[in-house]
Amino acid sequence: MKTKLLYAASLAALLMAAPGARAETVGPVTDALGVVKIGKGQPVVIGGYSSQSGGDTNQGIDELRGSEIAIRDFGGAVLGHPVKLAGEDAQCTAEGGQTAATKLAGNKQVVVVLGPSCSSGARAGAPILWRAGISSVAIGATAPALTAPDRPDGFKGFLRVVPNDLKSAAFTVKYAVEKLGVKNVATIHDGSPYTEQLVRAFEKDFTAKGGTIVASEAISPTDTDLRPVLTRIAAKKPEIIFTPVFTSSVGFLLRQKDEVSGLADTKVIGGEGVFSANVIEAAGPKVVGFRIVAPSTDLFSDKFPAFVKAFTEEYGEAPIGGFSAYGHDAATLALTAIKAVGKSDDEGNLYIGRQALHEALMATKDLPGLTGALTCDANGDCGAATYAIWEFNSDDQSSFAPGTNPKRIFP
Amino acid sequence: MSETARSATEPGVFAEWLRRSTWVDFILLAIRIGVAALVLVGLAGGLAAGTYSAADFVSFTMFGLTIGSIYALIALGYTMVYGILRMINFAHGDVMMVGSFAGLFAAGGLNDAGVLGAFPLLALPLVLAAGMAAGALVSIAIERIAYRPFLHVRSLAPLICAIGMSFILQYAARGLFGTRNRAYPGFGWMEGTVSFAGLTIPIPQVVAFVAALIVLAGLLAVVRLTRLGKAMRAVAEDRDAAALVGIDVTAVIVATFAIGGAMAGVAGVLYALVFKQITVFMGFFLGVKGFAAAILGGIGNLGGALLGGLVLGLAEALGPALILEGYHLPAPYQLKDVIGYGMLVMILIFRPQGLLGERLAAKRA
Numbered sequence: 001m002k003t004k005l006l007y008a009a010s011l012a013a014l015l016m017a018a019p020g021a022r023a024e025t026v027g028p029v030t031d032a033l034g035v036v037k038i039g040k041g042q043p044v045v046i047g048g049y050s051s052q053s054g055g056d057t058n059q060g061i062d063e064l065r066g067s068e069i070a071i072r073d074f075g076g077a078v079l080g081h082p083v084k085l086a087g088e089d090a091q092c093t094a095e096g097g098q099t100a101a102t103k104l105a106g107n108k109q110v111v112v113v114l115g116p117s118c119s120s121g122a123r124a125g126a127p128i129l130w131r132a133g134i135s136s137v138a139i140g141a142t143a144p145a146l147t148a149p150d151r152p153d154g155f156k157g158f159l160r161v162v163p164n165d166l167k168s169a170a171f172t173v174k175y176a177v178e179k180l181g182v183k184n185v186a187t188i189h190d191g192s193p194y195t196e197q198l199v200r201a202f203e204k205d206f207t208a209k210g211g212t213i214v215a216s217e218a219i220s221p222t223d224t225d226l227r228p229v230l231t232r233i234a235a236k237k238p239e240i241i242f243t244p245v246f247t248s249s250v251g252f253l254l255r256q257k258d259e260v261s262g263l264a265d266t267k268v269i270g271g272e273g274v275f276s277a278n279v280i281e282a283a284g285p286k287v288v289g290f291r292i293v294a295p296s297t298d299l300f301s302d303k304f305p306a307f308v309k310a311f312t313e314e315y316g317e318a319p320i321g322g323f324s325a326y327g328h329d330a331a332t333l334a335l336t337a338i339k340a341v342g343k344s345d346d347e348g349n350l351y352i353g354r355q356a357l358h359e360a361l362m363a364t365k366d367l368p369g370l371t372g373a374l375t376c377d378a379n380g381d382c383g384a385a386t387y388a389i390w391e392f393n394s395d396d397q398s399s400f401a402p403g404t405n406p407k408r409i410f411p
Numbered sequence: 412m413s414e415t416a417r418s419a420t421e422p423g424v425f426a427e428w429l430r431r432s433t434w435v436d437f438i439l440l441a442i443r444i445g446v447a448a449l450v451l452v453g454l455a456g457g458l459a460a461g462t463y464s465a466a467d468f469v470s471f472t473m474f475g476l477t478i479g480s481i482y483a484l485i486a487l488g489y490t491m492v493y494g495i496l497r498m499i500n501f502a503h504g505d506v507m508m509v510g511s512f513a514g515l516f517a518a519g520g521l522n523d524a525g526v527l528g529a530f531p532l533l534a535l536p537l538v539l540a541a542g543m544a545a546g547a548l549v550s551i552a553i554e555r556i557a558y559r560p561f562l563h564v565r566s567l568a569p570l571i572c573a574i575g576m577s578f579i580l581q582y583a584a585r586g587l588f589g590t591r592n593r594a595y596p597g598f599g600w601m602e603g604t605v606s607f608a609g610l611t612i613p614i615p616q617v618v619a620f621v622a623a624l625i626v627l628a629g630l631l632a633v634v635r636l637t638r639l640g641k642a643m644r645a646v647a648e649d650r651d652a653a654a655l656v657g658i659d660v661t662a663v664i665v666a667t668f669a670i671g672g673a674m675a676g677v678a679g680v681l682y683a684l685v686f687k688q689i690t691v692f693m694g695f696f697l698g699v700k701g702f703a704a705a706i707l708g709g710i711g712n713l714g715g716a717l718l719g720g721l722v723l724g725l726a727e728a729l730g731p732a733l734i735l736e737g738y739h740l741p742a743p744y745q746l747k748d749v750i751g752y753g754m755l756v757m758i759l760i761f762r763p764q765g766l767l768g769e770r771l772a773a774k775r776a
Contacts, residue, residue, distance in 0.1 A: 057590045191745060218742035222696050224686045227474060228732055229744045231467050248592045251688045259604075259613055282592045282688055 027345050031353030033133035036111050040348035043084035046071075046334060047113035049100035049125060050139060050327075052089035056246065058276055059323045060090070060117045063139040066319065066327025067114050069310055073328075074335045079342045081350050083335065086110065090121040092192075092246075097121025098128065105132035111338060111352055112137065112361070114330045117323070119143035119193040127154025133354040135361055137161060137330040137382075140323060142168070142272075143193040144201060147379040159361055159376060161329040161369065163295070163383030165194070169201035171387040172269065172293045175410050176240060177209045179389075186215040186238035188229065188253070190245045198244045198271060214238050219249060226252050227260055234262035244271025244293075251282025254290055269293060275390070276320040277400035285395045291409070295322040296388035297402050300371050307370055320400070322371065322385065329369035333382065337361045439760070446757060449734075456737025463732055469610055471728045477616040477685060479724020480623035484678035485701025486708065486716035487630060488550075488671030494647040494711040495667050496558070498569050502576035503675055504698015506550050508691060509580060510676025511683045512588055513545030514538045518596045531598050539622065542676035549580070550672025551665055559661075577695070584691040592690050595683040619681040626677050627717055630670065634713060639666055647711070703755050709765025718766055727751050 026035040038044055048067055051060030064087050071083045086107070088100035097116055104110050105128050113129050113136040116122050122141035129136050131154065138146070138160035146155055147164060176182050185206060189195035196218075203213045214236035217229050230253070233241065241263075243253065250270055257263050270279075272294035280287050297304065300322070307328060311319045319325070337360035342352045364382060367374040372384025390406035399405045463471075485507055492500045517538045521527045527534045557576050561569040601618060604611045634640035645653040646663045654660050682697065683689045700723065708719025730750030735743035758765065 053585065053590060216741060218745040220745055220748070223744070223747070224688075225474060225478065225728070226744075228471060228728065231470075232462060232732075232744070235462055248688055248690065251592060251594075252686065255687055259611075278591050281594045284594050284687065 027349060027351045028343050029351040029353045029356075031355045033354035033358070036109060036352045036354065038081055038109070038350040038352070041081075043082045044078055044111055044338065044350070044352075045084050045086055045107065045109045046331070047086050047088065047104035047107070047110040047115075047129075047134070049088040049090040049097065049104060049113065049115040049121065050117040051092045051096075051121075052087070053091055056092040056117060056273070058278060058320055059140060059273075060092075062319050062324040063115065063117055063327035063330075065311065065315055066307075066324030066329075067139075067331035069307065069314065069324075070328040070331035071335070073310075074332070078335050078338050079344060079350055080348070085114075085331075090116040090118070090125060092118040092120060094120045094124040097123070097125035101125030101128040105129050105134060110134055112334045112357060114327065114334060115139050116141055119146060119197070122146055122158065123193055126158040127152070130154055130157030133157075135159065135354070135358045137334055137361065139326045139330045141194070143197045145193065145197060147381045149379055151379070155380075157358055159333070159380040159382055161333060161371070161374060161382050161384075162326045163385050163387075164381050165198040166201050167383070168272070168293055168387050169198055170205050172202055172242065172389075173205040173209060173211075175293070175389050176206065176242070176269075177211060179410055180240065182211070182239040184212050184214045184236070184238050186217065186233045186236060186241045187213060188217045188219060188233075188241065188243035188245060190219050190221045190223075190249055192221065192246075194273070195244045195246075195271070199242070202242055219245070221246065221249060223249065224252055225256070227256050230257055230260040230263055234260050234266075237262065238266060240267045240269055242269045244273060246273045247276070247278050247282050250274050250279055250290075251284075254283040254286040258286065267291060269389070272322075275322070275402070275406075277397050280392065280395055280397045280400060283395075287392045287395050289391065289393075291389055291391045292406065293387055294390055295325075295371065295385040296408065297322045297325070298408060299386055299388070300325060301368065301373075303368075304370050318401075325370040326385075329371055329374060329382075329384075332369055333361065333364055333367060333374060336367060337364065443761065453734035453737035456739075457733045457735070458737075460736055460739070462736055466610060468729070468732065470612070471732055472725065473610070473612055473616060473620075475725035475728030476721060477620045477724070478728065479704075479721035480620050480627075481678050481682050481685070481720070482697075482700050482704040482723050483717045483720025484623055484626065484674045484681070485697060486704035486720045487627070487713060488675050489702050489705040490708075490710050490713060490716040491643075491667050491671045493705070495643065495650075495664060496562075496569075498558070499573065499702065500553075500558075500668075500671070501570070501573040501698065501702075502553055502557075502580055503550075503671065504696075504701065505577050505580035505584075505694035506546050506553070506672050507675040507679040507682070507697060507701075508584060508689070508694030509549045509679070510542035510546035510672075511679030511689045511693070512584065512593075512691075513676065514542040514680035514683060515593055515595060515689065517541030518598075522596065527596070527598065531600050534598050535601075535618070539677055539680050542680035543673040544676070546672040546674070546676025546679065547669040548672070550668045550675070554665060554668040559664075562664075577698070581691060581694065588691055590691060592688045595687045595689060597684075597687070601684065613685075615684045619685050622677070622681055626674065630674065631713060633670070639663070643667060700751075703752065707755055707758055707765060709767040712765065712767050715765050715767035722766070723751050723754075726754055 023032045024034045026037050029035045048064050050063045090096045090100040117140035119141040126136050135157040142162050142165045144166050187199045189199040215233045270292040275294040340360045341356040342350050344350050362376050364376045374382045374384050376382040388408045389410040391409045392406045394405045488503045521534050553576050557572050601614050604613050642658045642663045704719035704723045705716050708715030727747050731743040731747050
């Protein structure tokens with residue numbers, strides 16, 4: 001009985017672990033993970049999953065719009081086949097990521113998937129896709145664990161064009177220590193993989209540089225009353241509060257912070273999740289003086305202004321933050337790899353090997369993207385962007401424009 | 412507990428209890444003692460840790476009362492509908508959301524019309540009225556479309572239908588208003604704080620608490636003193652008998668939904684005044700809290716809904732600071748809901764009829 005169980009377990013593990021024993025030969029292509037055959041004149045289907053509902057909708061919509069522009073910039077076609085982007089809603093939750101990824105994995109024509117927007121969705125979604133042999137190129141999922149060298153096998157097919165949070169944590173620590181010269185910092189996360197891992201990385205780096213984390217607090221994303229947490233933090237007298245939580249929480253935090261005695265002069269540093277006009281509405285007048293660490297969109301490659309122009313013409317509004325640029329880079333990365341490995345036969349059918357595509361994605365080197373030159377490392381990190389500290393200086397929502405409000409104050 | 416207390420004075424009772432009880436009773440007693448010990452140790456530790464000053468605790472209490480009175484307003488809607496239809500109206504939280512948005516648009520309109528600037532004190536009642544009207548209308552519409560066909564159906568169908576209505580409201584609002592967080596306007600005079608006996612309390616909290624109490628008093632007056640209230644109580648007691656003595660049951664049900672919806676609308680506006688941010692998805696969580704408050708106080712009982720709301724609000728506001736702090740947990744506020752819902756589970760185990768119970772619970776069960 002016991003051995004039987006063991007066999008069953010190891011069989012299950014084998015089936016779950018790697019999308020291994022499924023080598024397949026279709027037309028001229030043999031591939032260990034399977035081959036996608038695209039008939040003559042049929043579109044190459046690229047999946048996309050991002051936040052299309054919930055509080056982070058604007059980010060998700062912008063990301064896939066960026067991808068659409070990238071497909072257009074690529075000529076709308078690859079190897080003579082039109083490209084179709086099949087978008088799904090991953091919300092910003094594990095459940096959403098799971099649903100969207102399951103849907104995409106069920107479509108055998110999906111060659112590669114772009115997204116998701118959030119680490120929680122990637123944690124649930126990426127392994128589902130990879131089990132179906134589909135590589136995914138994340139647009140907004142930044143949690144370090146997703147590309148850690150010891151990550152589970154399910155994440156072997158996961159790449160991202162957005163920088164790993166370890167990078168943003170190190171940058172924030174540099175700002176806090178070298179520019180502000182603070183010694184005592186409080187942190188708040190909301191239990192999501194992105195905020196928690198970024199906060200942990202920040203704490204580790206900050207402590208290593210001789211600083212003290214006086215309070216390490218957590219809230220839940222649905223909390224509306226943060227006064228007790230803030231009171232608790234105030235008792236520890238931090239010089240700054242570092243909290244990469246999302247829009248609504250930041251709104252409550254900034255509005256309630258000044259009601260707690262002892263925190264009126266404490267600066268708050270947020271994360272890139274609130275790099276949008278929405279946070280101005282959420283926090284109202286209290287947004288003035290709020291700082292965030294976010295990609296330095298003004299240091300993006302020189303192609304970025306042209307992209308912003310094309311984006312604005314297409315959708316009638318300017319892109320928010322850098323999300324759409326990551327969407328663009330993810331699509332460019334995917335299309336370049338497809339172009340490299342796709343093989344056509346005499347009848348005009350296109351064959352793409354999944355394993356070959358994954359290898360081509362991982363081998364990306366110095367690909368000119370919007371956020372910089374994209375080079376993927378062995379763990380799937382391809383992000384090129386650098387960070388900056390931005391400060392909001394007006395509570396007028398229509399004034400949102402990276403460069404003026406918020407203004408880059410470091411470096 | 413009371414059994415042990417009595418055993419000291421009346422010898423024999425304890426022996427009798429021992430003879431009658433089964434192992435289940437012992438386990439339940441053990442749970443009671445365990446929970447009591449957990450709370451007491453936490454309380455002692457929390458007070459000894461001294462993280463918060465007395466002023467902090469008073470401010471938490473004030474806040475707990477504010478949010479508690481909003482929960483109470485929501486709970487009333489659940490409890491009134493349950494009392495009459497024996498059904499949980501799960502769309503109630505989303506009715507609150509609609510009321511909140513109606514208030515937002517009313518405030519925007521008043522601002523554009525210049526009323527907000529000219530008569531700032533008049534603006535609040537107008538915005539509240541908009542929230543009430545929208546809540547009542549949506550609630551009546553839900554009753555007519557979704558619940559009336561099930562009036563004489565004894566099954567889970569109305570409950571499932573209620574959950575469906577909740578999604579319809581949420582996603583209709585999402586389509587109409589978008590998903591971003593909307594900022595709620597203050598009314599100038601509401602931006603500040605009041606100082607009272609050395610405490611500083613934000614004015615919106617005071618306004619929300621007082622407004623909630625006034626509305627609750629009004630509702631109780633309606634139920635206790637008017638013909639409609641009498642009819643409502645009659646229908647709650649026995650729908651068929653009420654119809655036999657000439658009460659228009661349908662009209663009473665509509666009135667109940669209208670009043671419940673109006674309460675939810677008020678709750679939505681007051682919530683937004685305190686927290687300054689609303690989204691189309693906020694109805695769900697607040698609905699669950701209101702529902703928990705209704706159960707806590709004893710569903711079907713108006714006073715119970717009030718008490719349940721206040722108790723839940725206070726438990727959330729004070730629980731982490733008073734009890735969890737004593738265990739030196741990192742980040743105790745993440746566990747805020749554990750206290751509120753843990754309390755709910757305890758109530759359901761030891762006092763299923765709720766804190767105040769429903770007078771007729773036994774007969775109807």
